Amino acid sequence: MFGRIRLHAFVKANPPQGERIPATAELLARHADRLPAALLELWRKHGFGLYGRRQISLIDPDLWQPVLDRWIVSPPDGALRVPIALTPFGTLLFYRRLTATDEDVATLNPVTRSSSVLSWDLAECFNRVLSDPAQVDEFIRPDMLEVAAREAGPLAPGEVYHVDPMLLSMQMLKITRADALALHRDLRAQVDREQMPPAPPAASIAAAMPASHRAAFAAFEADDAAAHPRGLFLSVYIDWRRLLAFDGEGRYRLLFWKNDHKTGEALEVRHYEGPYRVQQTAAGDRLLELDIALRRDSLGSDANDERLYLMRSGGQALLLKADSLEDMATAIGGRGSLGRSEDYFRAVRLGDPLPDEDSDGMAAPPFDDLPAALQALVHREPLRTTIVEVAADTGDADDETLMVRVDLGSSSGLRMNMPLMSPKGSGRDLYGWVWEMDEARCGVGIEVERDAAGRIVGGPQVGDVLVSRAD
Template identity: 55%
Template sequence: MSWFRRLALSRFLKAHPPGRTQPAAMDLIAAYAPVLLASLLELWRKKGLGHYGRMQLALIDPRHWQPVLDRWIVSPPDAVQRIPIALTPFGALLYYRKLTATDEDVVYVDPVSKATGDLSWNLEDFFNQSLCDAAFCDSLIPSARLATARKECGPLAAGEVYQIDQLLLSMQMLRVDKVDALALHTRLRDAVDAPAPVADAPATIADALPAEQRPVFEGIFQQPQASGDLHGLYLSSYIDWHRMLSLEPDGQYRLLFWKIDHRSHARTDVRAYSGRFEVTQTEMGDRYLTLDIRLRRDSSGSDANDAQLLVMRSGTEMFLLRTDELADMATAMEGSKTLGRSEYYFRKVRLTDAFVQEPSGGRTAPPLADLPHVLQQQVNAEAIIATITHVDEIDPDAEDDGAGTVMCTLDRGQDDGLRMNTPLRSPPGTGRALVGWVWEMDPAACRAGIRYQRGSDGKVEDGPVVGDVLTNRLSTE
């Protein structure tokens, strides 16, 4: 005979064992005892707040999240109390309502889509039934997207969520970062209310700099320079995010990161680095620039992506290319005839130049002969040919007017040269017109999202099947 009583939410615990959790303080439990179910408070006390299971559902302290929820859901003082209780790994906030003496529900609000809706009409059923159902969990937290996020960024720490670049997602490319959950909600909620401008729109590159950083760069390299002189100022812009790099004749560099809000024009997220740089040259004549970047506690991990740059000169223009993005740049040059995303490169500028928004997809690529030799080799590399070995079941709920994307397994992988977001298409002459992108990495069998279209009769007319051939060579020449 067992003298140990199982927790009321034991089915949830079995399906999603606690990971990095910490038992809730007694004052927190006492504060919410009058308004939350004993079963949830018991879970707080015995297992704790934090992440549960591989799906990384986080039980949260309502005190920290109540102001956030109150900004999303504005209610009169006598309205039903809403209590935030959990957070999905992609930032959806779950909250509990006691509607009447006998009625309750669990509701979500998604800060990205701004969608909201009921998840369950009973809190215990939500934990012990809904969250124990694989199909429900996959609809709440898409498993394929979660697996990709975890593989790309690692598991979440306390207070973090995964953020997906929505602009790139609309172009069928997946980019995931880990961000502070509270900051994400605050920023997305702030975006709902158009802020009043706090600064003028920049007319010149000097105007675009944060005011406190402007004196650092003013007066540098304003004298005429030889067209091939590597020293000078370089700017990289990607939508609202900007980077300024100065290379000084004494071997010192300055690297500035900042953001310009597209409505208020406020300069935010300012980070600055300085140190030594070194220039080396290969036997083929390619010049590399290495920056000694020392990350700090306030650094973003991506700040080190500029540690090694490749010099490129085309006509009178000088560029610095991120070396770890050369493969993506080569793909863009072959497909869209551009340099790829504008964050991949710096261009040489002067502070008096007009501040013009750089195309986020990158400017037109220079002639092949102007490219560094290592990049020419990437552009001229042999095409990758992949065959579809498996096609997942289509999810009709994810379609838009009969069009959608279905995941397919390929017989080629990372070891064969495929990369995350590599664009794929049917080779010319095959009679097929498939288009897709690599979304899940594997050494030998990457998975790609391939577009499909249904006909008027509801049948898939243009979609992938096992045996279809794809290539990363996008041009038809």
């Protein structure tokens, strides 16, 4: 064949870049009846690879057909769809034969999961849309391409740039180079996962935990209140599980994991073991101290279980995190619960069902059962405060809180995030939390309601009384 190829305008505007992958005679023959001759001619002349400064990639449809077929499932008699190109950010271009005489070139963005039509004619798509900067820049933004090349470097054949959508939603930009096929497969797998029903609840703690650790922890199934406790203790908070085992002779095991809510699989498993000791405090509490040596794969919070108070209430053994006693005291006073379920462990056996723990925590045990260290932080009588200052209203209709100051501070027992509310029978219905600490006058954020004009209705006033427990 002599003279210009039919897609000469595309090649002129987007000269082939870097390494070329030739189209074999067998591949050309396989697609002779499926794709326009102009595209086959381009393959034959210049091959697969990157084209132009916008790094449009012509792709082997045999490699990409399974990917496209996972994204778009067509009935046997549906329109023919053949993947033909990629943008540098992973948008897939595919050819569709709609009827014997009608065709188009459409796009599929794997990140936004959206599709659109670029052109109703393949030659027009290549020679005009992909060759006209004013048109191609609409979906291959030159500013983003410049940033990507600067941050991640130039693309190699088979690569695309991937913009992290989670960080982008927080107005942060993170761009990496990725294998194009692997990225599409992973993004499609995410769609499949989202469509899966939730995994059924595990039949037991043993069924939920990593199988490789069951035998080791099963050897600890006993609960002994001797000087060195023996047994298993579990903490469940949202999708995290922590299982503690004591052998009664000064050795512990601590297992972290989470269960995938779609498959039930135990993930992000971390395991520690080492010595522990029990000491009797001056106030009569029993304090367990674990020697937790963090590793490279550790989270910093893994060491938060190093000091635990052992207590019993109603025949149940509990372990309370020493560093969380103030939060527990606040929860006990404010809502009668023990606080976040991540702050304590319950005695369990592996055959027990995995508890569906309320993240706000179990009901607080009786005051006299609490460790003395926690009793000292709990106000048996509610704290009573008076509002002495109310901040000016900004008039922002989206602002659901108003800051006030009260006549008590940290020196009187107020703590960060401690709830404060109107006393029962006061005729007021104020509720808020301590947000700003001060020795004498803490700041409290009070929830407010607004009318249609944005004015606060029934808001806090100087002289209003707030208590740490409404009962």
